[in-house]
Amino acid sequence: MKDTHHKKNEEYFIEKYLKPLSKKNESFPIPNGDDSSMINFNSLISVDSFVEGQHFPKDLGPFFIGYRSIAVAASDILAMGAKPEGCLLSITINKPSDEWFEEFSNGINEFLEQHKMSLLGGDITKGNLNIGVTVVGKINNKVLKRDGAKVNENIFISGTLGRGYLGRLEYKELDTKLNHFLMPKIPIHDIDKIREVASSCIDVSDGFLIDLKRILISSKVGADIFLNENFCTNGKEDLICGDDYVLCFTSNLDEKDLTKMLPDAHYVGKITKEQKLDVFDQKKNRLNFNKLGWDSFI
Structure with a gap:
């Protein structure tokens, strides 16, 4: 034979x-090797x-x-x-x-x-x-969804935008341990705190603006975003480039209290009643974008 x-x-x-x-553990009592888990x-x-x-x-x-x-x-x-x-x-x-x-x-x-x-x-x-x-x-005591954002709530992100975009451009040169595209650092250590204070949440994968808009559509609200170099790596394009894997969430906490709780988080804007998404620079000029993010079908 x-x-x-x-x-x-x-x-x-x-x-x-x-x-x-x-x-094999209490959560997964059947180890890898059978037909199902x-x-x-x-x-x-x-x-x-x-x-x-x-x-x-x-x-x-x-x-x-x-x-x-x-x-x-x-x-x-x-x-x-x-x-x-x-x-x-x-x-x-x-x-x-x-x-x-x-x-x-x-x-x-x-x-x-x-x-x-x-x-x-x-x-x-x-x-x-x-x-x-x-x-x-x-599942813990609370599940975060996209439809919980309320008018006048603040919009936060759990980390800086643009690191994945930069890493994608320089993935052959940038130190792999620092390259957020190669090895995304997801905010797993912050999730318990975010869950307690957030009313809605989404991860920023396709681009901040396109992912935020998914919250706005589900919650039937709008948003004003105030572009600031403190939460961007490269500039305006960081709002649409994707590969960030930070969390975008809304909360009734003010900026000072939230960032005291989550030092890596940034205030980025406000939920509004009118169902539209506007972005303003630091001089309060409205910014225009040809696209809001990445779509694999386009």
Whole structure:
């Protein structure tokens, strides 16, 4: 009988590189390896796809593909006021190899270890490189949605805009540990405080203005944004460039109290009654934009 033990098939890559990332615990009582995973808590679930050449450059190293894919998907769970607990992976790859999977799994593990998450399972198939990530988060005492913004509330972001854009432009030169595009730093340590004071929330992935507008449409309100160099890295374009993975949220707290609670957060504007979005510079001139952010279909 022919020995197939060392054949590098789907099962080989799963057993060697992905299964070791699974951690059985009270929240996930069935470890990676069965046909399904069990989630033992009230959960939020979000899914994202990452296509080579569209969501990341074709020459991006597997370590950063892995880390970035989980980080970006986990950001959606934070946007609902929860902490990501575990994830499922669906990997489509044309030329699998030990070298690729070792780097990729190291990138996945780097993020999982940093944020105390576990890989719950997944699937591998052959085709053009595409990483599908499903993230599960635990519901706490409050779920943040997009439809809770109220007139006269303040608008905040949890961190500075434009770091992902800068990192995308310079991903071959910028120190990888500082590159927010390669290794997005999601505000997981701030989410408990944000959840308690926020009335609505969204993560800034496609661009600050386009994502804020999603809150405005859901809440049936408008907003005035006051551009300030304190919350931008490069300038006006930071409002539309995306890849920020900060949280945009509304709250009735004033700027002083909020930034005392969250030192990295910035006041950016005010919720208004009229259902429109206006942006003003520091001289109170209204700014115009040809687009509000990124859309993969355009």
